[in-house]
Amino acid sequence: MGKHKLMDFHRFLDEAGDTTFYGKGKKNSIGTNGVSNVFIIGMIKIKDPLDEVRNKINALQEKIIKDEFYHVPSVLKKINNTGYYLHATDDLPEVRKEMFDIIKTINCSFEAVVGRKSIERYETKHKGKEEYFYADLLSHLLKNKLSKHKKLVLHISERGKSTKNHNLELxxxxxxxxxxxxxxxxxxxxxxxxxxxxxxxxxxLNLADYFCWTIQRVFEKGEIRYYNFIKEQIKLVIDLYDSEKYGNWKNYYDNKKNPLTADNKISPLKH
Structure with a gap:
């Protein structure tokens, strides 16, 4: 019973994309020069014993550290600087495939809130502050989680001002x-x-990162093969600021009646 309680009360959160809006001279840089069109916060609920899942991921990380096949310069640099950890954006394609195969063996469900980046909304609704943008997305992820359990422990990947305690409380x-x-x-x-x-x-947290990256690929590139591969574990994706689809909750995507498709790719014209 104790283990079940532990799993019920814990969630793991990470993000994908960036909270950059301006380039030099305060020019709009959204969608240019490696700046994302969207920022995503995702949360995973794991229904298997947490240490079992940690052990699976740790085993893959240890394999990459020990196996010379994976030792390209970027991986060796990471091993030497921080210790190797899985991060979908940086990982080799072969590593990603192994991680996605592991994900398929884990009983879990994932939810994400996608925030389309808009200069006007950023300056008005979020007062030109990255941490307010982050807090707004996070609040939408939490709003339906406040009546089931007496306690919820949210393990959040560190992100500067955005994850300072006062901003999380906001x-x-x-x-x-x-x-x-x-x-x-x-x-x-x-x-x-x-x-x-x-x-x-x-x-x-690396598991949450992979799910967030999967959603990012859909919205930034219209690439759905990763999403389709683990779709059954992706319970809900909210395209929060897609005002064109607010009616009938069409901006809420589940994995059955309203799944994401390549058409969810953000067009530059929508800024």
Missing amino acids: AFLKAKQRFANINGNKEMKTNVVFNVNYPTKDPL
Whole structure:
């Protein structure tokens, strides 16, 4: 029973994309020169014993450290500087395939909120601050999680100002306000605890990273093969600011009735 409780109360969060809006001279740089069109925060619920899953991922990381086949300069640099950890953006294609195969063996479900980047919204709604943009997305990820459990421990990948305690508390406050707007007098009984950590320290954050990267590939490149491969484990993706599809919750994507497709790629014309 204890193990089940432990798994029920823990979630692991990471992000994909960046929160860059401006280049030199405060010019709009969204979608240019390696700057993303979207920023994504994702959260994974793991239904297997957590240490079993950690051991699977650690075993792959150890294999890469020991096997010379993987020792290209970027991997060796990582091993020497931080210790090797899985990170989908940087990983070799062969490593990605092994990680995706591991993901298929894990009983888990993933949810993500996708924030399309807009200068106007950033300056007005988010007051030109990256941490407010982050808090807004996070609040939408949390708003439906506040009535089931008495406690929820959110293990979050560290991200500068955005994951400072006061900003995470701001996200939690926004989530509580949204919960109240949706549910009226329904009891809000969940106490949220934030545990900011580094992906070098907990391999379960690396698992969340792979899911986030998978969603990023859809929205940035229209590439759906990774998504299709692990689609059954991706419970919900909210394209938060897609106002054209607000009616009938069409900006909410599940893996059955309304899955993501290559058409979800962000067009530069939509800024």
